[in-house]
Amino acid sequence: MERIRGENATPDRAAFDVLVRSRIDAVYRTSLAILGDTADAADATQETFVSAWRHREALRDPDRLDAWLGRINLNACREQLRRRKRSRIREVRLLDPDDDREPASKDRPLDDRTADSDVFDRAFARLSADDRAVLVLHHLQARSVAEIAAVLGAPVGTVKSRLHRARTALEAALARESR
Amino acid sequence: MNDQLPPIDPTIRDQLARRAAGRLPGALLGDVSVALNGAGGMAGRLRWRRRAWVVPRLAAAGLAVVLVAAVAIATVIPAHSGPAGSLTGYPAARPLTTSELAAIMAGPALPANTPLVAEVTIDARNDVCPMDRYPTLGVVEGMASQVCVMGAGVAAALYQPSTAGIFAFRYLGPGFLGLIGEITPAPSGLAFRAADDWPVTGRTFLVDATLGTVWNTCPPSSPEVGDVLLPEGTDPCSKSWLTDDAAAEPSAVWPGDNPLPRTHGEFVDVYGARVIDSIPSDGLVAGVFVVRSVVGPCPGDLMTSSRGCATWRVLALLRDVSVPLSRPSPTPSTAASATSAAPQTPVVSPSTSLPVAPTGLIGSGGVAFTAAETSALIAADPSLLVGRYMINERVTCDGTDCSGVAPHAVADLIQPSGAIGLVGPVELRPDGGLVWTVPQILDAGFTNHAGALYILDASIFGAAMDSCDAPGLACLEVSWLATGEGVAQLNAQSEQLSAQLGAYHEFGSGPVGGGPGLHALFLVQTAWDAKACNGQPLASYGSCSARVAILARLEPATLP
Structure with a gap:
C-alpha cells in the first residue's frame, strides 16, 4: 500500500499531485455518500485538496494523513451543505395518482424502510453533516473508533454516543419520510 | 476492529454504497489540478513522497512478515482507484500525446475495444497489417513498434500522405487501433459541454x-x-x-x-x-x-x-487510462520522424501479435495465497508476475497487534514497478467459500455493489455477431459465462452472465461458437448493481443482461 510521508524539504507540487491522484476517488466517494449530489461532491472534493494544499503545514504527523484529509473533507462537505441551504430550491415530488404502491409505514421494519432508496435519501438529507459523516465512516467505511474520532475532531470516548445519536436521527427521519 | 461500536448495519451500508457509487467525473482530476495551480497558499516545508511496497522490500521482508494494510487506507481507497500512471486532464481536457500513446501501446494489452483519444500523426499506408475485417488506413508515427490504424465504412480513408490531428480510436489488440473519427475540439478545451453548440455535418x-x-x-x-x-x-x-x-x-x-x-x-x-x-x-x-x-x-x-x-x-x-511507467518513451527524433518513413519495426502479421490473455494466479484448490506464499512467489521470479492478478490473503487491522485477526481474500495486480497494487476485496459466498458458480452470483451477487469482485467457476462461450476473420483481434462477438451443462447456446432464459465483447477471444480457446466452452476459474467484476432492468428480471442477452467484466483467467500456481 502506498502512504504519504512528510519530510522537511521544499514543497513538492508533483508529489502532492501524486497524493491527489491516490486519494481523489476516495475523497469524492466519501463526499458523494455524505452529500448525495455529484456536483456538490465534486465541489467538495476540489475544495478538500485546495484546502489541504494551502494548509499542508498543519499536518504534523504524516502517519495521520488520512485522518487529516478526512477532517478537511468533512469541513468541505459541511460548507457544501451550508451553501445548499442558502441557494438551492427544494424539489418537491408530486403525488402520482397512478402510483398504487402500498404507502410506506413507519411500522414496517427498519430494513424494509431503508431498502427504499428514495426514502433513504430523503431521510439522510435531513441529517446534519456530522451525523451523515459518522454513519458513513462506520457503516460504509468500517473505520475504527480512533479514526472516526480523528476525522470528526471529537474525543474517542464520544464516538459511540455520536454514532448512536446519528442512528437514532436516521431512524426518526426514516419514520418521517415513510409516512 | 470496532469492538466498542455497534455492528455495521448491512442495509445502511448498502444504501450508502449506492450513494457513493458511480464513476469519478472525468474532468474532476483536471479541475483539481487547475484549482491547485491557482491556489498558492502557505509556504510549506513538507516534501510529499510516495512510498510503495516493491518487490525487493517484500522479498526481504521474509515469511514472517504479514501483509498488514492499514484499515484506513484499505477501506478508504476503493477498487480501481487511479493508478500512479493516470493522466491529469485526460480525456476531457486534453488528448493523449504521441509518447503517451506509444507507452500505452508498448505496455500490457488493454481490454478489447478500449476507446482512446490521442493527438498523433497518421501516415497513410495500405500495404501493412492485411486483414479482411478492416482496411488498413495507415500507421501511427512515433510509436516504439508498429501501430496500424484500421478503418470501417466506406468513408474511412485518409486523403493525405500524412494527417495530423486529434483522433478517437478503439484498441483492437497489440499493434492495432481502429479509427472512430477525427475529433473536432471545442472552442475552449477539448470536450464540449452539453449546452454548447455542437458541431454538425458529420463531425x-x-x-x-x-x-x-x-x-x-x-x-x-x-x-x-x-x-x-x-x-x-x-x-x-x-x-x-x-x-x-x-x-x-x-x-x-x-x-x-x-x-x-x-x-x-x-x-x-x-x-x-x-x-x-x-x-x-x-x-x-x-x-x-x-x-x-x-x-x-x-x-x-x-x-x-x-x-x-x-x-x-x-x-x-471514454475511460481513464494509465500510462505504463516502466516503458521507454520514443525519443524526440523518433516522434518527429519524417512522414514518409517506414514503420520502425518490420511489418508484422496479426497472427504474430496475438494478445496474451490476462492471466491470474490463485492457490491450489481455489484458495487465496498466504502472505508467505505470496512472498515466495515474488521472490522466486518477480518478472513472471508483472501484469498478473493474484488472489492473496490479507490481514486488515489498525493496531500493532494483528494476532487473531482473520485474513480475507483480495485481488492484487502486480505493477510494472514490482509494487503490489490492491484491486479490491473478493466477495465471499454466504458460507464463507471463495469460489462462486453463476447461479450463486445471480442469486446473491448482484445484490452487492457495482464493481464487486468474484472468483467464478464457469465456462466461457462466444458467438460471432459478424465476420470475425482476424485471429487474435477483437471483433464484435458476444461472450458469456455459465456453469454446468447445456449452456453452450446463448439463451435469455438460462442462468448466464454476459461478459465484455470480445472476451471469448481474450480468455476462451478455439473458434467462436465451436465447442463446449473453456472451463476455468475467472476473476470477474460486476458491471452495475441493478438486480432488474426497466422493471424486468435480468436476462442473459441484450442491454438488460447481468453483466460482468472478466479481468483474468485464474491458474493455480506451483509454489517454488
Missing part, C-alpha cells in the same frame, strides 16, 4: 456530460449494435440524452418527443455504444462521450424528408 467530437436514460414500456428487442467503429444507436425502448445537469430528473423528459431545452442538453442515440462499452442502462452516467452528428430517417415521420433528420449518436464512452 466527431467529445462531450463531457451526464448521460440519462428513460425507458418506455415495449416488447423486449435487440436493436442493431453495429460495428465497434461504427455503432448503431437507436433503441425503441429507451430515450437517452446528454446534459450538464448531473441531477437531471428522468421523469421530466419522457414521454415527450420534443427536444430538450437548449440549456438542458440533447437527445442522443446510444444503444450500440451502450452495449460495446457496457454503459449502465439505469441511472445517470457521467463521463466523456465520443459523439457524431449523423443523418437518418426522421422519427415518427412517414413522409420522411429526402434530407432526413440529424441525430446525435454516441460512439463510445
